[in-house]
Amino acid sequence: MTKSNARIRLTVATGVATLVASLAGAAGSAPHGALDMQAQQQRLDGLLANSDPLHPANIDPKIWLEVVSAKDNALTPERVALGRKLFFDPRLSADGTVACATCHDVSRSFSDRRNVAEGIRDQLGRRRSPTVMNAALFQVQFWDGRAASLEEQAKLPELNPVEMGQPNGDAVVKAIAADAQYIAMFHSAYGRAPNYPDVGRAIASFERTLIFLDSPFDRWQAGDAQAVSEQAKRGFDLFNTKGRCASCHMINGANPLGTDNRFHNVGVSARHQNFEALATQALGILRDKQGAAGTDAIDKLALTTDMSELGRFMVTKNRADIGAFKTQQLRNVAIRAPYMHDGTMQTLWDVMDHYNRGGETNAYLDGGIEPLALSEAEIDDLVAFLFTLTDRRFAQENEAAYTAQKARAAKERPFRDEALAQRQVLPFEQRVFGKPTLH
Amino acid sequence: MKKIPHIKSVETRYLEQRETLLHGLARLDRRGFMKVSIGAAAAAASAGVVNPFQSFQPVHILGIGDADAAQPGFTFAYISDSHLYARKVNDRFVRQLLRAVDDVNALNPQPDFVLYGGDLAQLGAPEELELGAQILKSLKAPVHMMVGEHDWFLDMGEKWRSLFGKETYSFNHKNVHFIVLMSVHEKDFWTARGMSPADRMHTVAGLDNAVQSRFEVGAAQREWLKKDLEQLPKSTPVVVFSHSPLYKYYRPWNFWTEDADEVQAILAPYERVTVLHGHTHQLLTNRIGNIDFHGMLSTAWPWPYAPQGLPALTVQMNRPNPFDPNDGLGDGTINVHPDGLVDALYQLWNRNPIDVRATYLASGGKTDRPPATVAASY
Secondary structure (H helix, E strand, O other), X not given: OHHHHHHHHHHHHHOHHHHHHHHHHOOOOOOOOOOOHHHHHHHHHHHOOOOXXXXXXXXXXXXHHHHHOOOOOOOOHHHHHHHHHHHOOHHHOOXXXXXXXXXXXXXXXXXXXXXXXXXXXHOEOOOOOOOOOOHHHOOOEOOOOOEOOHHHHOOOHHHOOOOOOOOOHHHHHHHHHOOHHXXXXXXXXXXXXXXXXXXXXXXXXXHOOOOOOOOHHHHXXXXXXXXXXXXXXXXXXXXXXXXXXHHHHOOOOOOOOOOOOOEEOOOOHHHHOOHHHHHHHHHHHHXXXXXXXXXXXXXXXXXXXXXXXXXXXXXXXXXXXXXXXXXXXXXXXXXXXXXXXXXXXXXXXXXXXXXXXXXXXXXXXXXXXXXXXOOHHHHHHHHHHHHHHOOHHHHHHHXXXXXXXXXXXXXXXXXXXXXXHXXXXXXXXXXXXXXXXXX | OOOOOOOOOHHHHHHHHHXXXXXXXXXXXXXXOOOHHHHHHHHHHHOOOOOOOOOOOOOOOOOOOOOXXXXXXXXXXXXXXXXXXXXXXXXXXXXXXXXHHHHHHOOOOOOOOEEEOOXXXXXXXXXXXXXXXXXXXXXXXXXXXXXXXXXXXXXXXXXXXXXXXOOOEEEEXXXXXEEEOOOOXXXXXXXXXXXXXXXXXXXXXXXXXXXXXXXXXXHHHXXXXXXXXXXXXXXXXXXXXXXXXXXXXXXXXXXXXXXXXXXXXHHOOOOOEEXXXXXXXXXXXXXXXOEEEEEOOOOOOOOOOOOOOOOOOOOOOOOOOOOOOOOOOEEEEEEEOOOOOEEEEEEEOOOOOEEEOHHHHHOOOOOOOOOOOOOOOO
């Protein structure tokens, strides 16, 4: 721990980019910017040192067993161990360079800190890698909810041409089937030889142990008035009121992630899309594809084409879902830059600016997205609150991220638009009257 | 404990009587014991109803596709009840109207025309109506306008007429005769009270109050309607647009047209009649005699269903999600069959579309029942 802490401290003054470089690059022997798999596992051991993975802290064990864990994939130490081995194994990819942990890197908040993911042969995807932390608590998986469970989710990246690039599940199994250790582990976990559905189940089991919900916010909610600053408390008030955040990101004991598990067009991708043309194109391609074939087709379109920006629409084919993406969790958000489904926002100040101006106008913008008229002080309060949602095991990283983001926000705020935020300019007026009317 | 006496409101009694008659008739019709016209009298007598309503027509189940098959069907779209406010009060409703315009412009193929269902403005102000007119100009398909009470009672329709023309008119499109009515006339409640035009407008916009009168088509317009229809063969499909429902749903909210029975009586001789109305901001389906009624969705806000008087055929949209300002809103397309009957497609913005088919209404709800709208719960 001391070594990595020292690395983080060194980067405090020099910003997010250097932080990423140092975390990934110093021991960075793994391809695609990931930390070496052994080093990642050591770090993971440190994070999980004092916790029981089968009964995560801060979650009622009854809820955990009955609500969170899967009915046909009860959590056992054997399954977790197998899943962990698979998670860190690049052999699962076609060219042996990409493991789950490449884009869900323990040292990079179980994600990759990039705008979009990088897969085999350095191919870029279209969406930001979501963190695996607490993913078990989502009702659906992926930005567009195309997988109903972690088990389903865990079987798709291996087969995506720009991620791990395997032609099919059998090829994935073949890549590891000769390994005697795997054969033994599959037998002790599931009582049978290696097979692709069990790969998904085992990885899902491991992911269910990655629960990071022990934050200053929780301590404050539990009664420790000193756990967060007065500024963060003001921020939480704004979060629930003027900021309108809680409409979708309700966060409390019953909703620990701070997501409504729904899909909203918040006007992120509207800046550069012709939604209508994309929707027509997607409908043409997906017309005859049902069930697994449909999910497979969506998986490829979402990661390799502009149709990615249609979001939930490709799953439901309901026009209301055009450009809608899953409400992301708020847990550990401060150490998970860049933000949004396309990683286009570098700081939480940018995210506040985006919502403050009422998003980017488009026909399918969610009805709840409105100019907020937040002052600079109020934005600072909200950001301070968001920094209290980081699990205390990442306290150092959180501090570094705050300094780095604050420095960056002081230099540039590309999404800030005071005139829109204060409703001095209304986007519709430009469209209807051809020019903005200032009042 | 003191027992509260059970008092039935005027509309409950009205609807109960009507239900009794309808049920009695439907039974007789199904069993085929006797001709329905005799059945009506028998049912009325057995139900002890003294004054069967004049507009009541014997049930006649229409067969789809029994009209001239050479005449192709067509589609038109609607946008309704946008309630635009002055700039500094509200711009959300403007954005929502723009969304509806985008929706309709995205239809492929384009609809033959677009009906605007009334209540373009919130308080009848010139800038509200002008803004609406400007927005509707960007529709690709031709637009037919209808007036609502929110457009009217500031200047009694002066501005609206100057922008959009007459409030009552008819036109033929393909094989269908379309009629646009001004169904939201009110008896003069303002002169005696010395109200200003703005007071009058605010009173009407208040909806649920004891001051204003109930909406009516009025005697003059009913005469016009009779004349407009008298040359038409009874087999001509007729589609009527009215802002208020042309039946009696719930009086305290003016989900109601006071002379609905008289208007229905004028329409009754025609074999295929559909009424499309705004005002109620909800998925609403009714059939009275051989007249089909469809309520239009609003682009501004959804109303809850009234506590009484909901037509039995209505498949309710469940409670809109309070966290989602667009939920329960939308626009729609109306598919006109070759025989002139219509399927109403409710394009709910945040839910799956709901198709309320002519066959559903014609069968008295026995076939093609639309699925209940499902909003995902938390």
